[in-house]
Amino acid sequence: MMFGDFRLDAQEREALNAISSKIHKPAKCRIYAQDEPARYLYIIRSGAVRLEYQREDGRNQIFAFLWADNMFGTAENGLYRASAVTLIDTYLFQIPYPALRTLIEFRPRIQTLFLQHALKYTRATERHVLLATYPLVTKRLAGFLLECSKQADFFDRRSHILTLAMDRKDIADYLGIALETTSRTLKVLEDMDLIKRLSSQRMQINTEQIRIMISQ
Incomplete structure (x- = not known):
């Protein structure tokens, strides 16, 4: 079920479904690039994604692997701060930022649910830091x-x-x-x-x- 772990009422679920698209990306496909204008937020339906940062010296740093139900695509100053690449065949929910901002104005509770969902991404980066120690x-x-x-x-x-x-x-x-x-x-x-x-x-x-x- 789309956004099955979101505690939404029927109207909220219908509104979120209306602005979301289901898309497929094959393995090793770049979903978006570092410093590209942020147009969409994504939630993984199935598959896996890596988030990577290109350093100034040209070295590549992968700082998160994301799995089903993880959300990604957060922006800083309107830009993606890292690249997102599929590891295997991956199915995603794609949500346009402008439509999401408009929806949140009328249904502010959805913003809280998205913030809770974003904690999964935070935990992924925390696990990375722990492993590096x-x-x-x-x-x-x-x-x-x-x-x-x-x-x-x-x-x-x-x-x-x-x-x-x-x-x-x-x-x-x-x-x-x-x-x-x-x-x-x-x-x-x-x-x-x-x-x-x-x-x-x-x-x-x-x-x-x-x-x-x-x-x-």
């Missing part, structure tokens, strides 16, 4: 895999198989480590019996042992 790369990468396992669309709790939506370069850019370091550390985690790689983006992970390792 781990001094050991093994804990940093293991913690990242544990975070990914919280996404039901990508983790089978019965088999403990995690399907990564992102590739190793994305992971390296997110954790602030070299691509080669990511590959070596995955091998270390496998040698520790914390993961068992099944393919380049599928692995069986021992979530309980990872939690114990991170807490030590």
